[in-house]
Amino acid sequence: MKFRFLLLLLLLSCGWSFGQKSTVDFVTSNNWTKLGRYDISENGKFVWYFTSSANGDHLRICSTDGNQSVKVKYDVSDCKFTYDSKAIIIKTSGDSIFMYDLGSKNYKFMGMGQEYFLSRAKKDEILSIKNGSILSMLKFRSRKKFVATHIENFKVTDEGTKIIFLGKNDNGSATLSVFNFDTFKLENTIQVGNCISYFPDKNGSNIGLITENQGKYTIWQYTTGKSKPEAKVTDNSDGIKGKFLIENKMISFGKEGKQIFFFAKPIINTNLNRDPDVVNGMEVWTYKDSIHYSQQANFSERKFDACQFVLNAEDNKAVQLTQAFEDISFSENCSDFVLVKKNVAGANEFYWNPFFSHYSKVISTVTGKVIKKLSASYSGDIAVILSPDNKYILYFDTLTNDYFSQDLRNSWVYNLTKNIKIPHTLPETAISAGSSVRPAFNVIGWLKDNNVLLGDGFDIWKLDLTGRAKPLNLTNGWGRRNNISFFSGSLLQLNFEKFGPKDSIPFLVIDQNTLKSGFTFIKLDKINIEPKITFQNCLSKYKMFYHGSPLHPKIIPNYSGVFLFEQETASSSPNLFVSRDFKKYEKLSDIHPERTVNWLTSELVIWKAYDGKEAKGVIYKPENFDPKKKYPIIFYYYVNWSNNLNKFLEPNLSYGLSIPFYVSNGYLVFVPDIIPKKTAFGESAYNSVVSVADYLSKFDWIDKERMGLAGYSFGGYETNFLVGKSSLFACAYSGAGASNLISSFGEGPLQMMYCEQGAYGIGFQPWERPDLYIKNSPIFYVDKVTTPLLILNNRGDDNVPFAQGLEFFNSLRRLRKKVWMLHYPGEGHGLNGKNQEDFSKRQFQFFNHYLKAKPAPIWMTEGIGVSVREMKSGLELDSSRSFSNKCRHAVQSLKIK
Numbered sequence: 001m002k003f004r005f006l007l008l009l010l011l012l013s014c015g016w017s018f019g020q021k022s023t024v025d026f027v028t029s030n031n032w033t034k035l036g037r038y039d040i041s042e043n044g045k046f047v048w049y050f051t052s053s054a055n056g057d058h059l060r061i062c063s064t065d066g067n068q069s070v071k072v073k074y075d076v077s078d079c080k081f082t083y084d085s086k087a088i089i090i091k092t093s094g095d096s097i098f099m100y101d102l103g104s105k106n107y108k109f110m111g112m113g114q115e116y117f118l119s120r121a122k123k124d125e126i127l128s129i130k131n132g133s134i135l136s137m138l139k140f141r142s143r144k145k146f147v148a149t150h151i152e153n154f155k156v157t158d159e160g161t162k163i164i165f166l167g168k169n170d171n172g173s174a175t176l177s178v179f180n181f182d183t184f185k186l187e188n189t190i191q192v193g194n195c196i197s198y199f200p201d202k203n204g205s206n207i208g209l210i211t212e213n214q215g216k217y218t219i220w221q222y223t224t225g226k227s228k229p230e231a232k233v234t235d236n237s238d239g240i241k242g243k244f245l246i247e248n249k250m251i252s253f254g255k256e257g258k259q260i261f262f263f264a265k266p267i268i269n270t271n272l273n274r275d276p277d278v279v280n281g282m283e284v285w286t287y288k289d290s291i292h293y294s295q296q297a298n299f300s301e302r303k304f305d306a307c308q309f310v311l312n313a314e315d316n317k318a319v320q321l322t323q324a325f326e327d328i329s330f331s332e333n334c335s336d337f338v339l340v341k342k343n344v345a346g347a348n349e350f351y352w353n354p355f356f357s358h359y360s361k362v363i364s365t366v367t368g369k370v371i372k373k374l375s376a377s378y379s380g381d382i383a384v385i386l387s388p389d390n391k392y393i394l395y396f397d398t399l400t401n402d403y404f405s406q407d408l409r410n411s412w413v414y415n416l417t418k419n420i421k422i423p424h425t426l427p428e429t430a431i432s433a434g435s436s437v438r439p440a441f442n443v444i445g446w447l448k449d450n451n452v453l454l455g456d457g458f459d460i461w462k463l464d465l466t467g468r469a470k471p472l473n474l475t476n477g478w479g480r481r482n483n484i485s486f487f488s489g490s491l492l493q494l495n496f497e498k499f500g501p502k503d504s505i506p507f508l509v510i511d512q513n514t515l516k517s518g519f520t521f522i523k524l525d526k527i528n529i530e531p532k533i534t535f536q537n538c539l540s541k542y543k544m545f546y547h548g549s550p551l552h553p554k555i556i557p558n559y560s561g562v563f564l565f566e567q568e569t570a571s572s573s574p575n576l577f578v579s580r581d582f583k584k585y586e587k588l589s590d591i592h593p594e595r596t597v598n599w600l601t602s603e604l605v606i607w608k609a610y611d612g613k614e615a616k617g618v619i620y621k622p623e624n625f626d627p628k629k630k631y632p633i634i635f636y637y638y639v640n641w642s643n644n645l646n647k648f649l650e651p652n653l654s655y656g657l658s659i660p661f662y663v664s665n666g667y668l669v670f671v672p673d674i675i676p677k678k679t680a681f682g683e684s685a686y687n688s689v690v691s692v693a694d695y696l697s698k699f700d701w702i703d704k705e706r707m708g709l710a711g712y713s714f715g716g717y718e719t720n721f722l723v724g725k726s727s728l729f730a731c732a733y734s735g736a737g738a739s740n741l742i743s744s745f746g747e748g749p750l751q752m753m754y755c756e757q758g759a760y761g762i763g764f765q766p767w768e769r770p771d772l773y774i775k776n777s778p779i780f781y782v783d784k785v786t787t788p789l790l791i792l793n794n795r796g797d798d799n800v801p802f803a804q805g806l807e808f809f810n811s812l813r814r815l816r817k818k819v820w821m822l823h824y825p826g827e828g829h830g831l832n833g834k835n836q837e838d839f840s841k842r843q844f845q846f847f848n849h850y851l852k853a854k855p856a857p858i859w860m861t862e863g864i865g866v867s868v869r870e871m872k873s874g875l876e877l878d879s880s881r882s883f884s885n886k887c888r889h890a891v892q893s894l895k896i897k
Contacts, residue, residue: 021598021624024651024664026837030054032650033593035566035574040064041085044562046102047588048079048088049576061088061100062588064562064578069588070105074098082140083120089127091116097129111136119160121181128163130154135165137179144184148177155200162187162204166195178204178224190228192220199251208251208260217246219262219311232260233311239318240264240309247306254335258313259365261321261335263306290355292749298346310335310365319368325356329386337362337371337408339386339393348749351757360384362393362408372406388446392465396439401425403441403454405465414467417441422456422480447524453505460486460507460522476527483512486522506563506582509533515604515645519563519582534583537569537646564588568648570602571623594648599623600663604645605670609691616642617672617692620663625701632706632851633668633696635689635729638715641671653840655735655792655831656712661840667851670696674718679769681761682721682776689718690726697728706730706851709787711737713800713829714759716792717778720808723789724781731850733843735792736800736829739808740779742766747801782811788818790846792839796828820846820860841875855879 036050059076062069113129135151154165174195178187199208209220222229244264285293308322347356361373384395401424444453450465458479462472504521516535568574576588609615651660697704709732711719716737793805812819824835848854859874
C-alpha cells in the first residue's frame, strides 16, 4: 500500500514537472522562429511561405483549401509562382534552379544560375537564367531554348516583354542585344563600343546608353529597329556646357522617347593650392554657414548632388529640372510636368533655416519654368502628390487647412475639402511638435476618371479632382460616429488606378473602443450605409507610425478573388490566412514557437488619469497568471501604445524592455498611452504613468512595493522626469534619456529641433520661456530622487548626447543617490550584437534585485574599475550581500508643484 502511494506520488510529480513550460531566456530569443516572405498563385489555389530563424529560412508550399502542405527539401533562397499557377521556380542557396510541379509534386532541375527571371509570353512562359557569362532562355511548353554567351548583365523591361543584355567581345568592345519574349527571337544586336550602362524604357522601344571615354560620359539613344544608337548628350551640349558634367546614373524616357531624363553634376574647382598658413585641425564656425559646421561633413556630398535634366527632341536642348537636395517624380506616360521636392533627410533646421526649408514645385519639362511652388509649414514631407497621368497635383494648404487639386494643363485650382465638415488637421495630442500642423486626411490611392480616395482617420472619402462632384463619404460617417477606423494604402498592393466607379475595395477596420479588427468591402459608386464587418480579437500585421498609429494591413489580393493576409494576437504568432469574403477564414501556416514557453496575455485597461480624463493602456500578464499571487510590475512607456493590444511581440533582446522576456519570467508589464500636452510633456508622462500605478496598486495581485519604471529615448527622458516627481517606484531604468533641456538645446541642430518643434514639445527658445525649460528638465528635480536608477547612454549617440546621461549621473552621484550608468564604446542610439545581450543581462539583474529580492551582481555592489574592465564582467551575483528593505520604497507620490 505504501509502495503504491509513493508510486502514485512519483507519477503525479513527474506529470506536473513534465507539464511545466520553460521561460523565455536569451537562447530562446536568439532562436525564435517566425513567418517570413510569402506569395499566392494567380489562381488562388496555392501559397508559398518561408519560416525564418537563426538556423536559416525554410520554404513551405500549401494549398489554400488546407488539404496540402509540403516542406521543400532544398535550402531555398528565392522562389516564384509560374503565371499559369502550375509550378514554382525555386533557386537554392547553391545556385541550383528547380521547377516544382504543384500537381505531380516532382522537382525538375532547370540549370545553374546566380540570377533568374520568369516572364510571360504569348501562350507560354519563359525562364531566363544567367550562369556566369551564359544567359539561357527556355520556353516551358514548346521547350525552345536560346543561349547567349559572353554576357555581362541583363535587364527585363517593366512590361516584361523584352530582355536586353550587354555582352563583351574578345577585343573588349560591348554589344547590346534585344530579345523579344513574344516572338522568342533576337530583335537586334548593335555595337555599343565602350558602353558601361544602359536603361530601357517600359516596353524596350527606347534604350538609353552611357559610354565612357577617358573619364568623360556620353548619353546615347537606341530606338528599336534602327541599326545603331544616336549620340544625344555630351558635356558640350547646350544647357550644361561649362557648368555640368554628365553622370553615370539612371536614364529614363518620356513622350514616347522624345524626352530623355538624365543626370549631370556641377563642375567643382578642385585645383586649390594649400595655404602655407593652414593650421591642421583648426575649425572656423560662423553664423554665415548655411549648414551647421557639425553637419557639413554629412551634407558635403549632397551639396554637389548630380542634378536632373531633360533633353527635348524638339530643340535638342538640356533643361535643368533639379538642384542640390531636390528629388523628382514624373510619369513616363505623360511627362510634360515633373514634381520636384526638397525635403532633406537629417536637415533639422528646416523650420527656421531658409537653406533647408521644405517645398514642392511643379516644373514644365519644356521650358523649365516653375508652374506651382508650395512650401511646408510643418515637420515632415509636404503633402503634394502628382497624379499618375501627370495632369493634376493634389496638395494640402496649411493656410486654409484644405486639400486642393490643380489642373496643370490650365492652372485651374479646386478646393476639394471645403464642404467636408470635420476637422481637417490632427489635434495637438496626435502630434509631438509644439507648433506643427498636419493634415487629418491621408491619400489612399488614385482611381479612374480623375478621382482620389482619402481617409480622415475614421471614414473613407472619394474626391473628384475636377471639382465638379461633391465629396462623397463612402462610409457615411459610420466610422467617426462609432469610433471605428478604416485603413488601406500603398502596402495593400492594389493598383487603385485600375479600379472604376462600380468596383469594391477591401479595407482593414479597427474598432478603437475594443481594438478588435476585421475586413470589409467598400463600394466606390455609392454610400455604404452600414458596412458589414465581422470583428475578431486579432489584427492583420501592419507597420506603425512614429507614435504607434496603425498604418496598413499586409494583405495580398490576386486575380482569382482570394485574399492572403496575416493575423496575429498578443498570445499567438503571426500566421497566414486566406479568405474570399472575409467571413470564412482558412489558416495556412502553423508557426507557434510561443507554445513551448510560458507566454503572455494582453488586456486593455481604462482608468481615470490625474487630469480627470479617461486614459488607456495595455497590461501584459504571464499565461500562467495566478490572481492569488503578488507580482512585481514594470511600467514601460513612450507615447501611445494601446493600438498594439493584439500585436504579437517577439522576445527579441532589447535596449528598451523586452516585454515577452520579462512577463515570461514572472513580471507584469504595463504600457500606458501618454497623451502629450503642449509645453508639458514631462507632466503628461506623470499624469499617465503615476496615476495608473496608483490605480493598479489597489489590486491584490500587484506587489505595490515592487513597481519599476523603464523607458528608452523619449521614454528615458520620461523616466528621468518621473523619478524626480514620485517615490512610488522601487527602481527605474533610463535609456538614452535627456535630463537638461537647456544644455540639450545647445548641443546642436537636432537637439534644438527636439526642443522647439519635436519630442520635448516646448515650442519656444530658452531665452523666450526659460521657465518652461526648467519645468520640463529632470535635472532640476534631482535632489528629490529616491529611486535607484540604471542609466544607459553611449558616446556615439547623435540623438541624445552622452552628456545628457552624464549630467544626470554626476548630479545623482554628487547627492549620494543610488545610480549606475552603462556605456558601450562604438554604440550610438541603441545597441547591437553582444553589447545588446550583455545589457539585457545587466538590466535583468537590476530589476531582479530590486523587484524580486535577488542578490545583486558584482557590477552593482562593487563596480568594475578601469583597471579590470577588460578582464572582469561583474555579472556573477554577490551572494554575500542580502536584499535590503532599505531599497524598498513606501507607497507615496510627490505631486507636481
